[in-house]
Structures are given as structure tokens and as C-alpha cells.
Amino acid sequence: xxxxxxxxxxxxxxxxxxxxxxxxxxxxxxxxxxxxxxxxxxxxxxxxxxxxxxxxxxxxxxxxxxxxxxxxxxxxxxxxxxxxxxxxxxxxxxxxxxxxxxxxxxxxxxxxxxxxxxxxxxxxxxxxxxxxxxxxxxxxxxxxxxxxxxxxxxxxx
Amino acid sequence: xxxxxxxxxxxxxxxxxxxxxxxxxxxxxxxxxxxxxxxxxxxxxxxxxxxxxxxxxxxxxxxxxxxxxxxxxxxxxxxxxxxxxxxxxxxxxxxxxxxxxxxxxxxxxxxxxxxxxxxxxxxxxxxxxxxxxxxxxxxxxxxxxxxxxxxxxxxxx
Numbered sequence: 001x002x003x004x005x006x007x008x009x010x011x012x013x014x015x016x017x018x019x020x021x022x023x024x025x026x027x028x029x030x031x032x033x034x035x036x037x038x039x040x041x042x043x044x045x046x047x048x049x050x051x052x053x054x055x056x057x058x059x060x061x062x063x064x065x066x067x068x069x070x071x072x073x074x075x076x077x078x079x080x081x082x083x084x085x086x087x088x089x090x091x092x093x094x095x096x097x098x099x100x101x102x103x104x105x106x107x108x109x110x111x112x113x114x115x116x117x118x119x120x121x122x123x124x125x126x127x128x129x130x131x132x133x134x135x136x137x138x139x140x141x142x143x144x145x146x147x148x149x150x151x152x153x154x155x156x157x
Numbered sequence: 158x159x160x161x162x163x164x165x166x167x168x169x170x171x172x173x174x175x176x177x178x179x180x181x182x183x184x185x186x187x188x189x190x191x192x193x194x195x196x197x198x199x200x201x202x203x204x205x206x207x208x209x210x211x212x213x214x215x216x217x218x219x220x221x222x223x224x225x226x227x228x229x230x231x232x233x234x235x236x237x238x239x240x241x242x243x244x245x246x247x248x249x250x251x252x253x254x255x256x257x258x259x260x261x262x263x264x265x266x267x268x269x270x271x272x273x274x275x276x277x278x279x280x281x282x283x284x285x286x287x288x289x290x291x292x293x294x295x296x297x298x299x300x301x302x303x304x305x306x307x308x309x310x311x312x313x314x
Contacts, residue, residue, distance in 0.1 A: 031187055036187045036188070038195050051187065051237065053237045073222060
């Protein structure tokens, strides 16, 4: 499956007022290489293994394969992951026909908030809320796999 | 699950006379790191994703997690793998209570034949056939993940 996603920085926490769902995500990577990212994610009692390929040249889509796995097994797999576990709260915010997934990061990525919107077509337009900042689609620094190796805390700002 | 396995070189092809099953395996790696190996394997119409952790100090056991996956999806995942696909014929040879899995490699690993036996306990003893050579248990050069990066053809012999 190919995903078309656009990613933005979030410039205020006003999005929390519009959010209808929130959950905490813990994830690690068995490989952080951008051409073959292997992610273990645990959300409550649910867990997934996700493999992503290289982004297309425009940065908008990327091969993605995902399978639900047993949460206890996922905990064992997290222990094998590269150093740099990602912990974040995810908020869902519905705007028109689309849903923003907003990630507020903790730990070494504290201070970073990123919103993603999944589109059906590259040309889909959507309403931009006030809290939506600069677009960072395709900027590999914002990939969670890269944030696990080079956390936000150490970025030059 | 932990596996207890001992691995040997195979010094003749006489094992083929005793084999009751043979199939071809194609496999690639999404990570070849010995602490977090991620393997995609296709055997006929069956495919598996396997994740292995670090070996124990004695080299006899290693954390292993495996899930059957769709063979068409596995073909897509093979395309993401690191360069160095492994192709081999696997022969099964039953001896007493144990079954040897013997891999005859092709491509850049042509000439290498390796037998593995899975034991229930570290102290299990078993009959050693004439074709069984030197033990190489725990020698990481013989890991398939390492053979994909440093094939037998290029070894100093």
C-alpha cells in the first residue's frame, strides 16, 4: 500500500481543544534506514509491526506494510530495537473530510509537535487550522526513525 | 522463543541419499545486524518474517520471533531488503530423534553446505553422520545475514 501524507509542524497546543481521541504511543526501530524502516509500535494493548520503504521523489508517498502483532511479543521486540525509543501522545482532530494525527513528543524529543494528514490524492486540498505551521513533508529529520537517532533536543534551532 | 541449535559444515553430498524432503528458499534481510536481524523468507507459496536477537555467549541459543506472511507481500518486502539475496536448497534428513536441516547455497555462496540440528536441551547427544564436518555453532560468518553481506565466494580459504 502506498500512503499519501503531508506533514506539518504544529505551532500551538490549541489543537487539543478540537481533539476527539488521544492515546500514548511507544515505539522503537529494528532498522532506521530510510529505505527499509522496521518499526515496533505499542498503543495500549495493541501492537503493530510496520515496514516502510523509500519515499518517492516528491516525499509524498512511501511503501508501507503493517501487521498487528501480540502486545507481549511486541514488548520483547522493543527490547531488541536500536537505542532511542520514541514516546509520544497522539491526538486525532477531524476537520472536514480529513483527520489530522498530531504527535506531541516526550523524552529527548520534548518540544516537538507534528501533524500529519493522509490524503486520497496528491491534489486534495484541505482546510488549514491556525495551529498548523510550516510544512515538513519529505524532510527526513522529522521521520520518527530519524528522531530516534537524532532527537529534537539536539537539533540546532 | 529461544532456539538451541548446533551448526556444522557438510563435507560431502551423501546426505542427499538420506533426505526425505527438499525445497528452495529465497531470503533477504531488512537488517543484518546480529542483535536485530530481520529476515524475509519465501519457500514456494509460503513466506515468513523472522526477527532474531543476539546469541547467548555460548552461541547455542538466540531469541527468535516468526510470523507467517502473505507470499505476494513477502515479494514486495524482498525488494526493500539489503543487497545480497540468499538462495539455497534445503534438505531435511531424519536421524534418530532429530532432523538435520541442510542448506546447499547458490549464487555468491555456491560451494557452501551447512547442516543445523535443533536440540531440546544443550546437553542432548545425537548420532553424527559421516558427511558432518567441523562444528561452526556461534561463528557469525555462517549466519545467513552475514553470508548476504560477505558471501562464501569471497572468503579466504
